[in-house]
Amino acid sequence: MTDAIRPEAIYDAMGAVLTRWTMGSAAAQAAPFWRAELGEDPAEAELRLLALSGQFLGIAVTAEPAMSLRVLPDIPRLALPTLPEALRPLARRILAPKKMAQAELVHFLAARGWTTHPADWMPSGGDDDVPEVYAPWCDWAEIAASGSAARQRPNEVLTADTWDDFWPTMRKAALASLRRRDPAAARAVLEAKLGNENAETRLRLLALLAERLSEDDIAFLEGIAANDRAPKVKTLASSLLARLGHGSAIDAEAAELAGFFPVKTKGIFRRTQMIEAERLKTPAQWQRRRALFARADLASFSGSLGMTPDALIGCWSWNADPEADTALVGLIVASGSDSEVAQVADLVDGPNATGLLMVLAPRLGPAARAKFAVTALNAQGIRFELAQAMAGPAARLDDPLSAPAGKTLLAALRRDDAKPADFGGELHALGLIASREGARRSLERLTAAGLVQGDPRLDMLRLNAALDDRGEKP
Amino acid sequence: MDLKAVEQLATDQSSLKAAAGLAKPGKWSGVGGSHDGALIWGECAGSGANPYRVMADLRDLGNKCTCPSRKFPCKHVLGLLWLNAEAIVPFKPSDTPDWVSDWLGRRRGTSAGRPAASATPGAEKDLRAARAVDAEIVEDPKDVARREAQAARRSEETERAILDALDALGQWIGDQLRLGLSGFIDDATARCRRIAARLVDGKAAALAGRIDELPGRLLALPPGDRPRGAVVELGKLVLLSRAFRAAPRDAEMRRAVATSETRETVLADPGALRIEARWEVLAEQVQTRRDGLVSQTTWLLNLGATGPRFAMLLDFFPASAGKRGSVFTPGERFHGELVFYSSAQPLRALLVQRAAAEEAQGVEWPAPDATLSDAMSLLLLAEPWTIDIPLLLPQGRIARDEAGGSWWRSLDGTSALPVADTPEGLLCGTDLSITAAIWSGNRLTILAAQTPWGRIGSHD
Known part of the structure; x- marks a missing residue:
């Protein structure tokens, strides 16, 4: 019986059996050890051999991997804890629909001192809009995609010598942190290494110098502005220089731009200066002015007008020419100092204030962004979605529903023809800008207005209300 | 919520009658309601292995059920509303489960739950009539004997048809070997389709479904491994048809070759293995098959010390019935009773009763197999x-x-x-x-x- 047959003998015969069947020939001859089991009838013998071989090949023969198998490194633990287990299903539901909601949520969580569970969300390698805390995961994703098995060295200090030991996202994060601690050391590393990177990377890394920008950076930035291969990197260096008051010299273009904005004096006793935009008559003039703004910087523009940048901002006639307002704010964002940005943020007012503040937002700190969002919510009656875009991820509003947007929302939700999916975006944005207490109170008022507690539009508010706020308050 | 509304919502008298049969505590598990009383939900045992998830919004009577019925609302929804209207079981206020919230987010408007009465004014529906229990009809013993004889004759005919179909299958397998497995691998889909159609005619539906899916499994292998895969697949078919010939009346063989027993048959089988334990939902696999059916497989892990380690809840429904909601959430744990289809290695099972879902923490997974x-x-x-x-x-x-x-x-x-x-x-x-x-x-x-x-x- 089969007991006496060695498995090796069967295994050796299987090659011949398979070859014969593949070609369409009878195979019973190739398995002489099973002669008794297969019997005399040739057709029956083939079927019996098929049953026996199938059983043998199914159990005893499994695929073997090629020589080398690659194992990816462990996904590292992040500096912030993962979301509590009980809140993960809620977070998963918010993460599910689209990329935009994912970015908003991960920024919100990071601002509150949490990170996602890697099974619920992980950044991809090239993801740029991700909180810095996820840098180790960005690099892990890049390692996974690259086919390289190199290990990260997360504890290494970034220097010109250790530059190549870091994967790109962690390197950028390490550089940003070094810049915050020791600006000169960060600049020294960049001086040694920036030239070897591609233009996109150079642009991203150079932008890190905006933090703690000082006179000491001028020489390095001037070198980049003069010699870099990529125009956009040069432009960024010039714009950083301009923030330090080292804009380009007053040239013919700056003077031409100044020509569109005559300086007038006003008042009989206290003669104050006013800058009013010249009324433009032809489309060509509009176009020319736009083009000049695009190439100018704040210092050279104000110099052409014979004043300092802060005096220019103070004398500007806001709301007279909205396009000129926007262009000036754009100029300040690109090449103004932090104090000039703060000055203009306090000054803007009127119907376009929201739009202007949105342009300023990237240069404002979290506290200032939240403050302006509250002002705009109450004074200009903007919607929560806009307020959220203005406030960024670190806002913590205690009573957002009392703003005009909240009243409008409550009234709309109470209407008889309200549909179950309406106002999802508004409710989601409300959940992102409210403080934990604000989220709790909003939930109470919304359910009192007829929304069911399990309504998925309330997911973000529910997550916020249930999540311990461990983040740094702006 | 009152019974009048249930009556109005029903599309016809037969729905109402069926709902009356479901308005019993024993048919339901996981019944609950939102804290504000607006939403109710529950799981109702249907004819399959997986229960149906039923939910309703009491504000506008919008509702949803995971059953494949084309009636809207189906009998399960009516049954749930009935349970609520008559307070037959307590609707414990609890947090809204994700599957109810998900449904709520997908709802388009409030028109869904309008009473059907306006659409079919002619159809008379009566709750009392639906509730009335049909008087048991006492059958003539001669009729009973005649019916049993007919059933036995049908069963013999089926058996003969299957045996004929298996002869054809044996012939077909021999042909594939004679024609060469390389040709079989290249043309597997068409060849398997032809013999599967023959098997369907021969009342061997389960075997036909298996052969229809064979090319898919074969082509998932790397090309170099396909001849081996083909021998394994065809060899199993030889073994299965020989095993059927040896015991054509065996329930397990019938299930593998022809059709499965009904839920009622399995539940009524006194010898069936029943295990009450804590189960974890490992995963749910939904697959559209070549024969137009969608298979829904839920894999469960037994966290208790006794009984089979795994259980598989398997249901089929026509692809034309549309996408069906999941019944379980992977990772969910529950205490429940399963009855296994009779088998030497019990795996396929039906869910008899389950308690509400519980926290995932606590009990560990059992240790893996030694070898x-x-x-x-x-x-x-x-x-x-x-x-x-x-x-x-x-x-x-x-x-x-x-x-x-x-x-x-x-x-x-x-x-x-x-x-x-x-x-x-x-x-x-x-x-x-x-x-x-x-x-x-x-x-x-x-x-x-x-x-x-x-x-x-x-x-x-």
């Missing part, structure tokens, strides 16, 4: 034609080969099994302390795993 090769072959000793073998794998990790294929490799490096799809993210960036997977046709499908990051599913 992996034994676990992979044990089931085949009893049922050598089996295709899917559920396994608990010991400590291991996902690795990749140079061609981009993925492998599960044991921590000690002694075994490596090819993984069916390409796992991404966390699954390949952490140690897998225990992995629940299906081994089928030389391919491993990972269902879930325990890791230092907690339990993760295959699609996390």
